[in-house]
């Protein structure tokens with residue numbers, strides 16, 4: 233899987249100007265997050281597809297009561313996207329509802345259902361933050377591992393975690409369980425708010441299924457060169 237570029241831009245125009253720098257015939261895997269989706273609405277998915285070949289990871293991180301999540305997931309299932317997210321801490325009933333909603337929406341719209349990923353603990357979280365602010369006494373890597381096992385048992389297709397936790401997750405999940413890892417920082421790039429970070433090469437070595445990269449590409453002086461360098465570091469070993 234190619235690196236997934238996080239399109240964390242304020243509007244469609246800025247996003248399309250960014251994407252126009254890439255060869256229009258080369259497929260890209262992109263992530264649409266809350267910022268762009270809340271501004272442009274579901275139409276942004278169709279508009280991005282009209283511009284160029286793209287696979288789309290719609291990262292809205294649903295988290296609510298099961299009924300509400302199922303109805304929201306139904307709408308997302310209709311969009312023909314490839315990946316989407318819920319928060320694992322919503323629990324099994326919510327995860328199962330999300331999956332059911334996606335499948336029903338996709339069936340009604342006659343499109344392929346997206347794979348569902350459960351967010352474990354955000355890559356911006358630290359062990360100290362979990363302990364002192366969330367009162368979670370299980371060590372962070374084991375807490376992530378536990379959530380991954382819960383997600384798999386609920387029928388979710390994979391998780392989002394730091395690549396640092398991939399070996400622990402692999403130990404308790406099936407070999408085709410997806411582990412998508414943001415918090416990717418090539419050497420000498422700014423961490424920003426990310427805490428549990430690895431390089432693209434480390435993510436590969438640790439066994440990530442896919443990496444998500446935003447600012448190291450979108451804020452780079454030469455985004456194409458940054459993307460190619462990250463892609464090479466990530467996939468030259470595959």
Ligand SMILES: O=c1ccn([C@@H]2O[C@H](COP(=O)(O)O)[C@@H](O)[C@H]2O)c(=O)[nH]1
Nearest residue numbers: 238265353354355414415444445446447
């Ligand atoms: O735990 C998580 C879950 C999601 N993300 C998202 O990934 C990108 C990362 O962007 P960078 O600019 O490379 O930091 C961003 O869209 C997040 O919403 C995450 O970072 N961590």
